Amino acid sequence: MKEKKSAALAWGGVWMAGALWGGGALVAQALIDGGLSPWNLALARFGLGLPLLWLWHWRGAPRGLWSRLPVRERLHVAATGALMALNVSCWFAGIALLGAALPTVISICCAPVLVALIATLRGYERADGALAAGLALAVLGVGLLVLPAGGLGALPAGHAAGLAWSFGSALCYALVVLGNARMPAQLPAATASAWSMTVAALCMAVVVAATGPHWPAGAWQWAGVAYTGVVTTSVAYLAFAWGARRLSPTAAVVGTLVEPLVAAVLAAWWLGEAMSARQGCGAALLAVAMAVLVRRPRQATEATASR
Numbered sequence: 001m002k003e004k005k006s007a008a009l010a011w012g013g014v015w016m017a018g019a020l021w022g023g024g025a026l027v028a029q030a031l032i033d034g035g036l037s038p039w040n041l042a043l044a045r046f047g048l049g050l051p052l053l054w055l056w057h058w059r060g061a062p063r064g065l066w067s068r069l070p071v072r073e074r075l076h077v078a079a080t081g082a083l084m085a086l087n088v089s090c091w092f093a094g095i096a097l098l099g100a101a102l103p104t105v106i107s108i109c110c111a112p113v114l115v116a117l118i119a120t121l122r123g124y125e126r127a128d129g130a131l132a133a134g135l136a137l138a139v140l141g142v143g144l145l146v147l148p149a150g151g152l153g154a155l156p157a158g159h160a161a162g163l164a165w166s167f168g169s170a171l172c173y174a175l176v177v178l179g180n181a182r183m184p185a186q187l188p189a190a191t192a193s194a195w196s197m198t199v200a201a202l203c204m205a206v207v208v209a210a211t212g213p214h215w216p217a218g219a220w221q222w223a224g225v226a227y228t229g230v231v232t233t234s235v236a237y238l239a240f241a242w243g244a245r246r247l248s249p250t251a252a253v254v255g256t257l258v259e260p261l262v263a264a265v266l267a268a269w270w271l272g273e274a275m276s277a278r279q280g281c282g283a284a285l286l287a288v289a290m291a292v293l294v295r296r297p298r299q300a301t302e303a304t305a306s307r
Contacts, residue, residue, distance in 0.1 A: 015255055045228045048229025050194070056194070061191045084237075098163075115174045115177050119250055
């Protein structure tokens with residue numbers, strides 16, 4: 001019973017993260033359309049998310065825990081943070097060139113495939129029929145959910161660079177998922193998130209210093225940036241980091257595929273864009289995929305816990 005409750009809470013964590021990221025996607029698109037550069041938005045997102053994470057860390061983590069970690073494990077945390085910075089930066093850069101739809105499709109749909117491939121090759125989890133079925137249903141469901149009604153159509157100028165940024169985002173996201181799944185067991189989720197996000201913020205600070213800072217213009221942009229920093233970064237990443245440790249890497253990344261569902265529902269409510277029958281079918285396939293993965297036999301994911 002306790003084991004089932006822990007698994008349910010873990011799924012709740014990654015679903016919560018995906019839901020918050022889905023809402024944040026619309027806010028990020030509005031901020032970029034309003035003139036905020038992808039690099040400055042990424043820096044603001046990480047920087048504003050840090051205080052809450054460090055507060056959670058200081059309230060719960062034993063003192064000196066970080067300094068007692070082996071160098072290899074500290075490097076693991078730092079590398080995960082650098083990949084977080086690359087993931088968000090690449091996604092925002094893709095949005096700036098192609099709009100929100102295509103970069104989101106690429107990043108969301110490709111990441112589970114990459115995670116499953118890397119995780120099985122590295123022995124983090126075992127391939128089985130349920131994994132293949134759940135992954136296929138999830139990718140198909142997301143594709144139906146986010147594909148524009150008229151298809152992708154003609155892409156604007158700079159689409160090759162936009163595609164490159166989007167595929168880079170998918171690869172970095174997959175590596176972030178694996179990094180969180182392999183975090184040192186003795187390191188609380190809040191501590192790991194605080195340190196890794198600090199590295200992410202420092203990476204973005206270097207980029208912004210080289211390209212030139214650009215501050216949000218007006219109260220609405222500051223409010224949007226604050227929302228992406230506190231809610232879709234510190235809260236969402238902490239929920240995801242906590243849940244990802246308790247699920248297989250593939251299950252964790254597929255769990256966050258609720259992001260496009262939430263984005264579509266919010267777009268229908270906020271922007272008056274009603275969901276089509278195709279999107280409803282995609283949402284149903286996502287639900288089936290998650291049910292398949294939730295019910296996977298425990299033996300399929302024991303490799304992850306034993307390493």
